Amino acid sequence: MSQPVRVFVTGGTFDKEYDELAGRLFFRKTHLPEMLRLARCRLEAPVEKLMMIDSLDMNDADRERIVEACRGCAEARIVITHGTDTMVETARALLAAATGKTIVLTGAMVPYAFGSSDGLFNLGSALSFAQVLPPGVYLAMNGRYFPGDRVRKNREIGIFEETG
Amino acid sequence: MSQPVRVFVTGGTFDKEYDELAGRLFFRKTHLPEMLRLARCRLEAPVEKLMMIDSLDMNDADRERIVEACRGCAEARIVITHGTDTMVETARALLAAATGKTIVLTGAMVPYAFGSSDGLFNLGSALSFAQVLPPGVYLAMNGRYFPGDRVRKNREIGIFEETG
């Protein structure tokens, strides 16, 4: 009964890596294909990299590009990997665009490349919510999901909360 | 919008460990609490160990115990971790019991304690399906879900398939 889910990559903590020479975090390539392989994923889930940035650096043009990608793809169900800092803003932009599709944004608190990441769990969760939730925009993080218009990030404790 | 999900542990590959002295696989304790911690899980998901066995060793009395646990718990949404070899048989027993709840069975192809396990992905997936699927019995493995009465395990290639 599973339907294909398009995966759009935008960067975020998910895909950060450690630069051995410079001793700092950076982006190189997306880990999504490797994660789906490790997950032995049997769902049709084509991955497409839109950008590779920290979500604090995401601007209106980047969000417009994400909206267009969601509109233009063949699939009616979409997962977007995204930095958590401005995930809510992108959800709002997708809501305003009214694509009529089921779109689930997800991310990670710790980079996948590091040992103790929540990324694989969140990816499994987002791909599952995307298959069964009705059209709309959602955030899926750490086992929960939130409607895109009723969620905020509590930066002090680093988690998402439902708003009134 | 997330609702609590009860997690019942029965063993299976998920929880197998390596016995350093004997050089073979064995069961010791469940890794579910550690996995939920790593996932930074914010969903209310109380874990209860029912048994700790290879699913090839599961008998009718064990299945009856699983059915009773599902009937008796307060939650209407349940995830069961289970060996893949007889997961379908347990799904059939749960279907016959008609609990009226949403029950999702999941497992792993590789033990969580080993480096390259699909367990964390499957757990995130199962907890998500359990929150949004209507009452029924389902299997969730490797990104897909199957109705409990229309699935079989293809042992030659180690994956689940939907039946007619």
Add this chain to the structure above:
Amino acid sequence: MSQPVRVFVTGGTFDKEYDELAGRLFFRKTHLPEMLRLARCRLEAPVEKLMMIDSLDMNDADRERIVEACRGCAEARIVITHGTDTMVETARALLAAATGKTIVLTGAMVPYAFGSSDGLFNLGSALSFAQVLPPGVYLAMNGRYFPGDRVRKNREIGIFEETG
């Protein structure tokens, strides 16, 4: 000041993997090249697989083959990866052969492919002892080294001990 060290692979816990279809441990390929890559090893350490077996299955002909490989290689310093169960017997065979080289046997309590292995530590240790110890046969496990003629495995607690 570092000198090249030949690495001979014989199997053992080091290289055991998990067979997803059969649900048991097996040998497939050696992990030594991957381990040296992860270690960013800058020492010249050519790897050669002699056999890929559980050391409980090692017979006199296998040990003769190991002795011949040590005699025949160009390097004067050698590390042998080996199952721990009969590591002492192989050390005795190498001592009897009096190769005049520095030979260090090492192994692991937990397979490298699993998350919490001592393998990488033991490999770093063995390669280091092999560079500086005088000619002789040694076991290197878990931070210590033992002369090959004064060591036994305490099977009850799974560690090596020096004998009188």
Add this chain to the structure above:
Amino acid sequence: MSQPVRVFVTGGTFDKEYDELAGRLFFRKTHLPEMLRLARCRLEAPVEKLMMIDSLDMNDADRERIVEACRGCAEARIVITHGTDTMVETARALLAAATGKTIVLTGAMVPYAFGSSDGLFNLGSALSFAQVLPPGVYLAMNGRYFPGDRVRKNREIGIFEETG
């Protein structure tokens, strides 16, 4: 035949962690005890934290403290974990101090807390060199060792090289 080795911790890449809230690297606690546990280390190797800093921030007073610690400890064999950027400077300070002990500095290119670190390998290597090298100051990285007065870090490619 193994002798106790004192381990002094000074920080460096070895012990860097990922700060989930701030999204950057930081120091919290040393991973050395956890690493020795994973290594199932049977060598007497008491760990003492001297400081927890990036070696680029290490000043003369810090180096003096390291020298005093080496002088003052009971053990004649010492391993120091250290950032790679100024490891050579600290080696020079220890050489000048002429402690008469065997001192091995080591570090990591990737934090131990991340999945693909060389830290465990380097720790096994340093503890082994420390047991068998004659009194002096050495660097041990990535399978090789260098006398403290004949080594430099090639920052462009991130490795240590022996000098004339």
